[in-house]
Amino acid sequence: MNEVMGQLVAGLAQGSTLFLVAIGLSLTLGVMNLLNFANGAFLIFGGYGIIMLFGNGSVSLGLFLLGVLGVAFVTGVIGGGMEIAAIRKLYSLPHLFPLLGTYALFLVVQGLAIYFFGVSTKPSAQVSIAYESFEFVGLSFSKYAALLVLAGIVILVAIWLMVNKTTLGLYVRATAQDREMARLLGVDVNRVFLAMFALSALLVGCAGGLMTVLLNVNPSYGGQYLIEAFVVVIVGGVGSIVGTYIAAIGLSVIVSLVIVFSPEYAMAVFYLAMVVAVVWRPEGLLRTRGSSAAL
Amino acid sequence: MRKHTLNKILVSSIALSALVFAVACGNDGKGSSGSESLPPPTGSSAAQSSDAVESAASSDSATNEELTPITIGVLAPISGPLPNIGEAMQRGYTIAAKLLSGPSTGFDISLKIADTQYDPTVAVQQFRQLASDGSVAVIQGLPSSSSCKAVSEVATALKQVYIGDCIDASLLDNPSPYFVMGAAGAPSLAHGAAARVHDRFPDVLEWDTYALDYVTGRGVVSNFESGIGEWNGVLGKSVWAPLDATDVRPFLTSLQQATPVGSNKGLMVYAFGDLGSSFLKQASTVELPDRYKVIVWVNADDLALKGVGAALPEIEAVTDVMTEAYLPMDDGLLAKFIEEYQSEYGMYPPDQATKSLKELQVGISAAKKANSTKSSDIQKVLVGLHPETLKGDTVIDEKHYLEQSVVGGTCKGDASDPKGRNFICENVSVITF
Numbered sequence: 173m174n175e176v177m178g179q180l181v182a183g184l185a186q187g188s189t190l191f192l193v194a195i196g197l198s199l200t201l202g203v204m205n206l207l208n209f210a211n212g213a214f215l216i217f218g219g220y221g222i223i224m225l226f227g228n229g230s231v232s233l234g235l236f237l238l239g240v241l242g243v244a245f246v247t248g249v250i251g252g253g254m255e256i257a258a259i260r261k262l263y264s265l266p267h268l269f270p271l272l273g274t275y276a277l278f279l280v281v282q283g284l285a286i287y288f289f290g291v292s293t294k295p296s297a298q299v300s301i302a303y304e305s306f307e308f309v310g311l312s313f314s315k316y317a318a319l320l321v322l323a324g325i326v327i328l329v330a331i332w333l334m335v336n337k338t339t340l341g342l343y344v345r346a347t348a349q350d351r352e353m354a355r356l357l358g359v360d361v362n363r364v365f366l367a368m369f370a371l372s373a374l375l376v377g378c379a380g381g382l383m384t385v386l387l388n389v390n391p392s393y394g395g396q397y398l399i400e401a402f403v404v405v406i407v408g409g410v411g412s413i414v415g416t417y418i419a420a421i422g423l424s425v426i427v428s429l430v431i432v433f434s435p436e437y438a439m440a441v442f443y444l445a446m447v448v449a450v451v452w453r454p455e456g457l458l459r460t461r462g463s464s465a466a467l
Numbered sequence: 468m469r470k471h472t473l474n475k476i477l478v479s480s481i482a483l484s485a486l487v488f489a490v491a492c493g494n495d496g497k498g499s500s501g502s503e504s505l506p507p508p509t510g511s512s513a514a515q516s517s518d519a520v521e522s523a524a525s526s527d528s529a530t531n532e533e534l535t536p537i538t539i540g541v542l543a544p545i546s547g548p549l550p551n552i553g554e555a556m557q558r559g560y561t562i563a564a565k566l567l568s569g570p571s572t573g574f575d576i577s578l579k580i581a582d583t584q585y586d587p588t589v590a591v592q593q594f595r596q597l598a599s600d601g602s603v604a605v606i607q608g609l610p611s612s613s614s615c616k617a618v619s620e621v622a623t624a625l626k627q628v629y630i631g632d633c634i635d636a637s638l639l640d641n642p643s644p645y646f647v648m649g650a651a652g653a654p655s656l657a658h659g660a661a662a663r664v665h666d667r668f669p670d671v672l673e674w675d676t677y678a679l680d681y682v683t684g685r686g687v688v689s690n691f692e693s694g695i696g697e698w699n700g701v702l703g704k705s706v707w708a709p710l711d712a713t714d715v716r717p718f719l720t721s722l723q724q725a726t727p728v729g730s731n732k733g734l735m736v737y738a739f740g741d742l743g744s745s746f747l748k749q750a751s752t753v754e755l756p757d758r759y760k761v762i763v764w765v766n767a768d769d770l771a772l773k774g775v776g777a778a779l780p781e782i783e784a785v786t787d788v789m790t791e792a793y794l795p796m797d798d799g800l801l802a803k804f805i806e807e808y809q810s811e812y813g814m815y816p817p818d819q820a821t822k823s824l825k826e827l828q829v830g831i832s833a834a835k836k837a838n839s840t841k842s843s844d845i846q847k848v849l850v851g852l853h854p855e856t857l858k859g860d861t862v863i864d865e866k867h868y869l870e871q872s873v874v875g876g877t878c879k880g881d882a883s884d885p886k887g888r889n890f891i892c893e894n895v896s897v898i899t900f
Contacts, residue, residue: 175724182720189714201708228776289548292743295776303751303778312723317716386749387713388741388774391550396713428717434717436680436707 178311179432183425185317188324189386191420192379195331195413196372197262202411203348203368204263210274211401214373215394217247218380219296220285223389233319236299240381242402244374251373253419255366265366268334284388285297285391296384316385321408323382327375328417335413340367403442409456419449441461470862506560511724534568534575537840538832540597541823542608542618547585548742551770552819556580556609560821566800572831573679579603583614590614591621598627598817604840605630605830607649609626609819610637614681619646628842629848630829632822634739634766635683645846649826651787651873653766659689659873660765660785661694662900664733667877669782671733674721675759677746680707687737687765694900698750703732716753723753734759739766744774747782756780770817772890774880779880779890786896788822789874790815792895800824827859873898 195210200208221243226236254277262270301315335341346354347364355361385395394430408419423445430438449457541560547555557580564576579600581593591614597603598621604621607630615633619764623643630649651659664671674695678684684707692702704725708718726732734755738746742854743764769782804824808816810815830845837844876892 175721178720178724179717182717186714186716211496286550290698291554292770293551293744295774295778298776298778303754304755312728312754316752383714386716386745386752388745388748390551390741390774394713396711424717429722431706431717431721435721438717439712 175432176369176429177309178313179428180425181311182312183428184421185314185320186428187421187424188377189383190370190397190400190404190424191324191375191417192320193397193417194404194408194420195327196374196376196379197210197401198405198411198413198416199331199368199375200372200406201405203344204365205267206274207267207402208261208274208369208372209271209398210251210259210277210281211372211376212278212395212398214232214247214251214376215380215397216263216281216285216391217250217373218243218377219384219387219389219393220289221246221377222381222384223289223294226288228295228297228300231299233299233301240378243381244378247380248370248374251377252366252370253371254373256414258361260362260365261368262361281366282391285393289391290398291387291391293390296389299385302385320382323378323415324420327378328413331375332413340364344346344407376422392433400442403446407446407457408454412458413457415458419452423459473522476846477820484509488774491547495743497648518674531581533573535573535840536577537604537831537834538577538579538600538602539573539581539683539827540594540600540608541607542583542590542593542597542606542614543580544585544609545582547583549585552609552740552768553582555770555817556810558814559661560827561822562811562820563824566807566824566892567827567831572832572835574834576827576831583608585611587611587614591617593738594618594621594627594629595625596624598625603619604628604842607826607830607847608632615646619643622646626843626846628830628833628846630849632826635686638682645842647829647845647849649829650822653683654686654690655689655786656765656785657735657737658694658875658900659698659898660763660783661691661697662733663785663875663898664735664761664763664783665695665698667894668733669698671731671760673703673731674700674733674735675704675706675716676702676735676737677706677708677709677722678735679739679742681710684710684737688735691735691765693761698890701869706736708742708746708747710742713742715746715747716749716798719746719750719753719755720835722755723758726755726758728754728757730758732761733761733763735763735765737765741774743767744771747775747779750840751778751780756782767878768818769890775890776879777880777884779878781877783875784878784892785873786818787873787877788818789876789892789895790818790821791892792874792876792897793821793825798815873900 183308196211197208197342200206222239225239225243258273258277262273304315305312306315343359343364344358348359351361383394402417404416405424407417423442426445427438427442430441541556543553543556544550545557557586560578560580564578565659569577570572581589581595581597593865594606597606605628609632612633612635615631616638618629618631620643622645626645627643630647632649634653676688676691678688682703704722706718708715722734727734736746747874751757761783763783765785767786773780801824805816808820833849834840837848839845874895876895876899878890878892880890881889
């Protein structure tokens with residue numbers, strides 16, 4: 173029983189990390205109809221940004237989080253720059269071109285990471301609470317995992333509020349529903365796209381920074397998350413913020429529970445869940461057939 | 468007005484970001500990579516890379532007309548998922564060729580290093596290209612277990628000697644007479660790990676395992692179970708992680724919840740490269756080092772250990788090469804190799820680089836004994852070869868192992884290193900089993 177409880181919480185923690193990557197993908201796919209593989213590049217920016225800031229030294233949690241926010245902001249600005257310089261020229265082309273264009277950007281950034289930092293893994297900063305745990309209902313939990321869960325919830329709420337309670341959110345929803353109609357009504361669609369792409373980069377950069385504590389920072393940093401995040405977006409519903417969160421947590425918890433009984437089939441179950449979800453609810457977990465693409 | 472303000476915000480943000488990155492780069496940017504950084508890959512395609520890298524090793528000795536020119540082909544994963552290993556091999560072979568060229572061997576060694584991208588298809592293509600070159604006497608290097616199987620079959624067809632550093636030679640049901648394992652495979656390491664932990668921790672009888680879920684991972688756990696069974700050790704919980712997973716926390720949590728702090732259990736971990744250091748990083752967050760009396764990392768390599776840095780918990784590392792283990796038995800060549808490597812790259816040679824020296828010794832020893840640079844002549848003497856330059860037990864059996872030495876050490880991160888890139892290994896020894 174303890175093991176099952178422990179796995180539930182482990183799934184929650186991993187799902188929160190996955191959500192941080194997936195929400196960026198979901199926003200660009202939902203609003204801009206853009207399958208953005210450049211998110212791999214933003215993960216790299218986030219990871220190496222933290223390495224550049226702190227090296228391998230010991231840092232307090234507060235300083236580390238401040239660093240993550242700073243790196244995420246810079247990554248967001250770089251993402252905005254990429255959108256202006258390259259991505260927006262691809263919107264009018266068939267779907268394959270933006271996909272290839274963003275993937276090419278990812279490869280360019282990966283190449284730059286190899287050029288500047290080499291191919292080897294870089295040791296990352298030692299954050300004070302990373303190796304500490306706390307007791308809850310008789311079980312031991314990682315403090316850093318709890319922090320990631322909290323970060324996931326904060327970002328979920330913040331994005332939901334932005335989309336549903338602000339003027340920018342109104343423009344975003346209008347653009348997601350019908351970009352031509354939104355343009356005719358005076359919404360600067362290009363600016364909305366720029367904001368969403370930059371926000372997506374910021375969120376993924378934030379995830380990249382936070383994950384340096386757990387993962388090796390090298391040019392293939394975070395590659396595992398790209399495909400898994402894509403699965404989460406499909407299961408949760410393209411552009412659905414809450415759906416993305418539920419899918420990330422749900423799929424991760426399922427995988428964690430399968431590990432208890434049969435670890436070798438855990439990842440197979442993850443992708444099987446995607447197949448089931450696509451067949452059962454192709455519009456996403458929280459939508460019904462025929463509902464709008466609104467966020 | 469609003470547009471004007473947004474533009475100002477955007478411009479200010481870009482300027483601020485550029486400033487932050489400039490400051491950060493100034494602190495630890497390009498300068499930090501220094502001699503550790505790999506030059507851009509030698510070619511984007513397999514065909515390009517095979518002839519792109521040729522060692523200048525022979526330049527010093529080329530003037531000596533007594534020396535016989537010999538060309539060694541090397542398969543190395545210069546790009547792909549394990550480029551750090553390819554980098555160490557490339558550097559190690561280049562220095563080794565320089566050191567081994569000369570009157571002591573009678574050869575003037577040239578290298579042709581081909582990038583396998585850690586891909587079996589590319590490895591076979593590169594092998595064929597090197598073999599068809601005509602000048603290549605022996606092909607060596609590291610592709611992967613599956614590549615070994617494919618390359619072994621091609622080696623027979625082309626009658627080209629291949630001395631491979633493959634993970635698992637047991638995959639070769641019917642190995643080619645032209646195929647020779649250069650060093651101990653992962654299943655042998657598992658036997659070695661079982662022997663070492665019994666010597667050092669005789670009271671730890673119950674062992675859990677964490678291994679990568681593919682055929683070699685299964686073979687490692689099976690051999691480990693067989694090894695500990697010889698001294699009444701028992702296998703407990705086995706966790707299998709996907710081969711490509713970097714975030715393995717749920718897999719580790721299942722070990723965490725099953726093992727109380729301070730238990731008298733051991734954990735055997737089979738992971739290679741960065742997958743091993745990922746494991747150690749995440750294992751620390753769920754206190755596995757506190758819950759297991761001893762953690763053994765089978766197939767540990769120092770490049771991956773560096774990725775963990777000062778946070779490396781104390782572990783038993785078992786691998787096929789550990790430079791320090793060979794130093795006491797050194798005849799001077801290894802010490803010279805280390806000196807050259809440090810002078811050239813500003814760092815202690817990684818295990819993979821040292822292994823390159825040892826493997827090149829095998830190929831050159833065989834050619835010397837055959838007194839020929841023809842692949843077919845070298846193949847004949849490899850049967851039964853026992854090169855004196857090699858250390859440890861040397862055996863040729865039906866799987867064509869050339870060397871079966873396994874090395875173990877107790878390793879931990881060096882907290883006194885401000886960059887945290889060193890680790891300290893003590894009690895290093897060659898394991899016989």
